[in-house]
Amino acid sequence: VANLCRSLHTSPRWAQEAAQTSGDAPQSYEFQAETRMLLDIVAKSLYSEKEVFIRELVSNASDAIEKARYLALQGTQMDSSEAGMKIHITTDKYDKTLTIQDSGVGMTKEELIDNLGTIARSGSKAFIQQLQEAGNSDPQSIIGQFGVGFYSAFMVAEKVEVHTRSRLPNSVGYCWASDGCGKYTIEECEGVEPGTKIVCHLKIANREYADEQTVRDVIKKYSSFISSPIDVNGEQANNIKPIWLMDPKEVSPDQHDEFYRFVGSAYDKPRFVLHYRTDAPLDLRCVLYVPEGKPGLFDMNRDKDSSVALYCRRVLIMNKAENVLPKWLRFMKGVVDSEDIPLNLSRELLQDSALIRKLRTVIQNRAIRFLFDKSRKDSENYRKFFIDYGIFIKEGILSAQEQLEKEEMAKLLMYDTSAKPTGEKVTLPEYINQMQSDQKDIYYLAAPSRELAESSPYFESLKKKNVEVLFCYEPYDEVVLMQLKEFNSKNIISVEKQMRQNKDAV
Numbered sequence: 001v002a003n004l005c006r007s008l009h010t011s012p013r014w015a016q017e018a019a020q021t022s023g024d025a026p027q028s029y030e031f032q033a034e035t036r037m038l039l040d041i042v043a044k045s046l047y048s049e050k051e052v053f054i055r056e057l058v059s060n061a062s063d064a065i066e067k068a069r070y071l072a073l074q075g076t077q078m079d080s081s082e083a084g085m086k087i088h089i090t091t092d093k094y095d096k097t098l099t100i101q102d103s104g105v106g107m108t109k110e111e112l113i114d115n116l117g118t119i120a121r122s123g124s125k126a127f128i129q130q131l132q133e134a135g136n137s138d139p140q141s142i143i144g145q146f147g148v149g150f151y152s153a154f155m156v157a158e159k160v161e162v163h164t165r166s167r168l169p170n171s172v173g174y175c176w177a178s179d180g181c182g183k184y185t186i187e188e189c190e191g192v193e194p195g196t197k198i199v200c201h202l203k204i205a206n207r208e209y210a211d212e213q214t215v216r217d218v219i220k221k222y223s224s225f226i227s228s229p230i231d232v233n234g235e236q237a238n239n240i241k242p243i244w245l246m247d248p249k250e251v252s253p254d255q256h257d258e259f260y261r262f263v264g265s266a267y268d269k270p271r272f273v274l275h276y277r278t279d280a281p282l283d284l285r286c287v288l289y290v291p292e293g294k295p296g297l298f299d300m301n302r303d304k305d306s307s308v309a310l311y312c313r314r315v316l317i318m319n320k321a322e323n324v325l326p327k328w329l330r331f332m333k334g335v336v337d338s339e340d341i342p343l344n345l346s347r348e349l350l351q352d353s354a355l356i357r358k359l360r361t362v363i364q365n366r367a368i369r370f371l372f373d374k375s376r377k378d379s380e381n382y383r384k385f386f387i388d389y390g391i392f393i394k395e396g397i398l399s400a401q402e403q404l405e406k407e408e409m410a411k412l413l414m415y416d417t418s419a420k421p422t423g424e425k426v427t428l429p430e431y432i433n434q435m436q437s438d439q440k441d442i443y444y445l446a447a448p449s450r451e452l453a454e455s456s457p458y459f460e461s462l463k464k465k466n467v468e469v470l471f472c473y474e475p476y477d478e479v480v481l482m483q484l485k486e487f488n489s490k491n492i493i494s495v496e497k498q499m500r501q502n503k504d505a506v
């Protein structure tokens, strides 16, 4: 039986029958009612995202390896050699099988049965409630939260076998098998390595998941940053380091360039790198890039997908997460990873949940602080950035609700000024620093060009008094200042209107 069991998952059907007749037959069990219900839901509701089953099985394998590492660190008596902490994926086009093997903690017989039941019991009620509550929120990401990820294999497999042996001392190996329709069998099995091996016998309609390149592409999309090395048919498939989890000082510019191209599907380099982490008011690790290249017309489109990928503990939740950044920061690319974001984040929840609003505010404030620092410490590069990307900041000011928020963004504005040659710009904080002691207001003049501005009669009078005047050559710039009205409790005054009022007043 032992030898047959070892070859069980590749042997022809007659050998399997033989295994059941001779020796101790595998015990057959019924799925609990909830389990079957859960299977149906998973199989039906995840329909649009079949490929997610690979993410879920890899995520389980990775968690199992993390647990093994943790137990080893705790000194729990357990044989765990770091070298083995890998996830091996093999595909077999002929047998139509996809196998995912991990050297994680493995499962005892009780865990096999309990996990299945517990996941189903705890998962199914909450899972169904979650589905009903959030309407038809995209269930693709709900599955990870309930650990029901394992069940997703039955979307694409007509049969799943689990060969597992717990790393706890004196554990024996087991083979679990089911077609997901209600029954499963468990039998003791010799020759099972510590850890878990999941063999998916694919349905004919889903045989693409027995194709190596297909599997590599799915791993690259969802599991590039899983902490354990993953190999597909012996070749490493996840080589990108989750640099957002590294110490910012440890990451080299080259690593940022590579990572930027990966997450941003871009071919240029980043011009600015914002890499930070915080654990209050929520856990947040993120790397955000400002592209070297100028924004394309497509980038200007407010409805364009964001290029920010949302992760939770290295597992991709959404690869173009809208609303994580405010619209005006949509030119930034990168990754946001927060343990506080439930895996069950759906697109609807992303629209208006309080958590996402808090996340967006934290990121916006940090991005403004970062860009403001750049305007002071790297003013030449900031000036170039403002020429290419200032339009987004102006849009942000016009679309912000609160004056305080508008003024926060207004710190990033730059204008031509009468006090400096054309092209050298000034920020509002700098303007205020240079104001004469008796000057109360900020003055600007709208004109199509510097020459016309300087020859304007409105400008002459202020020039005599040596008052600095901001020049707006674009109508858009003028609108922003008109709408801003004041900054740092100083009124923002149009010289032209001021002079007209004085004249009328005379």
Ligand SMILES: Nc1nc(Cl)c2cnn(Cc3ccc(Br)cc3F)c2n1
Pocket: 060, 061, 064, 102, 104, 105, 106, 107, 112, 115, 116, 150, 162, 176, 196, 198
């Ligand atoms: N890889 C891996 N390693 C471990 Cl330690 C566990 C624990 N639970 N699960 C999910 C699961 C649950 C029941 C059945 Br049957 C199969 C199955 F994959 C795990 N998967």
